[in-house]
Amino acid sequence: MHAETVLARLGALVEHDTRAVVFPVYQTATFRHQGLDRAGEGYSYSRTRNPTRTVLEDGLAELEGGSHGLAFASGMAAVTAVLHLLKAGSHLVVTQDLYGGTYRVLVDVLCASAGLTVSFVPTGDPEQVEAAVGPLTRALLVETPANPLLTVTDIRAMSRIAARRGLILVVDNTLLTPLRQRPLELGADIVLHSATKYLAGHNDVVAGLVATRTEELGERLRFVQNATGSALGPQDSWLVLRGMKTLSPRLSRHEANAARVAAFLAGHPRVARTLYPGLDDFPGKAVHDRQATGPGGLVTFRLRSARQVRSFLKRLRLVIFAESFGGTETLITYPATQTHRDMPRALRGRLGITADLLRLSVGLEDPEDILEDLAQALEGTE
Numbered sequence: 001m002h003a004e005t006v007l008a009r010l011g012a013l014v015e016h017d018t019r020a021v022v023f024p025v026y027q028t029a030t031f032r033h034q035g036l037d038r039a040g041e042g043y044s045y046s047r048t049r050n051p052t053r054t055v056l057e058d059g060l061a062e063l064e065g066g067s068h069g070l071a072f073a074s075g076m077a078a079v080t081a082v083l084h085l086l087k088a089g090s091h092l093v094v095t096q097d098l099y100g101g102t103y104r105v106l107v108d109v110l111c112a113s114a115g116l117t118v119s120f121v122p123t124g125d126p127e128q129v130e131a132a133v134g135p136l137t138r139a140l141l142v143e144t145p146a147n148p149l150l151t152v153t154d155i156r157a158m159s160r161i162a163a164r165r166g167l168i169l170v171v172d173n174t175l176l177t178p179l180r181q182r183p184l185e186l187g188a189d190i191v192l193h194s195a196t197k198y199l200a201g202h203n204d205v206v207a208g209l210v211a212t213r214t215e216e217l218g219e220r221l222r223f224v225q226n227a228t229g230s231a232l233g234p235q236d237s238w239l240v241l242r243g244m245k246t247l248s249p250r251l252s253r254h255e256a257n258a259a260r261v262a263a264f265l266a267g268h269p270r271v272a273r274t275l276y277p278g279l280d281d282f283p284g285k286a287v288h289d290r291q292a293t294g295p296g297g298l299v300t301f302r303l304r305s306a307r308q309v310r311s312f313l314k315r316l317r318l319v320i321f322a323e324s325f326g327g328t329e330t331l332i333t334y335p336a337t338q339t340h341r342d343m344p345r346a347l348r349g350r351l352g353i354t355a356d357l358l359r360l361s362v363g364l365e366d367p368e369d370i371l372e373d374l375a376q377a378l379e380g381t382e
C-alpha cells in the first residue's frame with residue numbers, strides 16, 4: 001500500500017469490539033485479566049501497552065518500513081530511550097549542529113549520568129565522521145537536514161561507516177517525515193521523530209516516535225520504554241493519529257508555501273542569506289535530492305544585520321514568534337535564544353547559529369498573506 005493510503009486510513013480497519021471506523025481512545029490504566037494463568041495475554045497495563053498507542057506505533061512502523069514502532073511522551077523522551085540502549089561509557093559521534101534539546105540531553109544529562117562521551121562533528125563530511133570513530137564508539141546519531149541550519153548528511157555514507165565499524169546508525173527524521181525521507185531504507189538502524197512537529201501537525205500535542213529496522217533493537221527499545229515509563233498516553237496517541245491522517249496534503253502545502261517564501265527572501269535586499277533545500281544554491285542540494293523526495297517546510301535566513309532582528313520580529317503581525325514547527329500556523333524562531341540557548345555561545349558561533357539567524361516554519365495560510373506580512377516587516381525594519 002502507498003504511504004498516503006496508510007496515512008489516510010490509520011486505524012480504520014484494526015479489529016476491535018465496536019468496529020468504529022475511527023479507532024477509539026482507550027483511556028484506561030489497566031485491563032482485566034481473563035484468569036490466573038492468562039495474565040500475560042493481550043493488554044495488562046498502559047505503561048506496557050495501550051491499544052490506541054499500538055495503532056499509532058504500528059502505523060509508524062509501516063510508514064518507515066521498520067519492524068517495530070514506539071511512541072513516547074515527547075521527541076526528547078524518544079531520543080533518551082534510544083540513548084538508553086547504549087552501555088555506560090559508550091562514545092557517540094553526533095551531528096554538530098543538531099536540535100538544541102538533543103545536545104542538552106547528551107551533554108547535560110547522559111554524559112554525567114551514564115558516562116557517555118560524544119564527539120560533535122560536521123557529519124556532512126564522511127571523512128570527519130570516520131576519523132571521530134574510536135574503540136568505544138557504539139553509535140552514530142545524525143539529523144538531516146539538521147535544525148536550524150539545514151545542513152545535509154549523506155545517510156547512505158553514514159550507513160556504510162556504521163556497518164564497517166559496528167555502530168548503530170540513528171537518524172532524526174523530524175524535518176522531513178517518512179513521506180519525504182525513509183532512513184531505514186537508506187541503511188539506518190533506528191529512525192526517530194518529534195511527532196510534535198509535522199506528524200501531529202497542529203501545534204496541540206507533544207509526542208515522540210521511533211521505528212527500528214530489526215526485531216532485536218525493537219524488543220530492546222520496548223523493554224526500555226516499559227522500564228522507564230516514558231510512553232505516550234492514550235489521548236495524545238489519538239491526537240497524533242488524528243493529525244497524521246492529513247500529513248500528505250499538509251506537507252505538500254507546507255512545501256508549496258515554503259518555496260514561495262524562500263524565493264521571496266532570497267531576492268530581498270534586507271536578507272543576507274536564505275537556506276532552503278529547494279533553492280538551487282542550497283549547499284547540500286545534491287545529496288539531499290538523492291535521499292529525500294522533497295525540501296520540507298522550514299526556511300532559515302540571515303538578516304543583513306543582527307541589530308534588525310528586534311524590530312523585524314516586533315513588526316510581524318501574521319507570523320507568530322514562537323518555538324516549534326510543522327503546525328498550521330506560520331511560526332518564526334530565533335535559534336540563538338530559543339531552541340539552541342543551551343549550546344555554549346562559542347560553539348553556536350562556530351556553527352553559524354548567530355544573532356542574525358531566524359528560522360521560519362511556513363504554515364498553511366494563503367501564501368500571499370505570509371509574503372505580505374514578511375514584506376511589510378522587512379520594509380519597516382530599522
Ligand SMILES: *Cc1c(COP(=O)(O)O)cnc(C)c1O
Nearest residue numbers: 074075076099147174194196207
Ligand atoms: C523538536 C525536536 C526534537 C524534540 O522533540 P520534542 O517533541 O520537542 O521533545 C528533537 N529533534 C528535532 C529535530 C526536533 O525538531
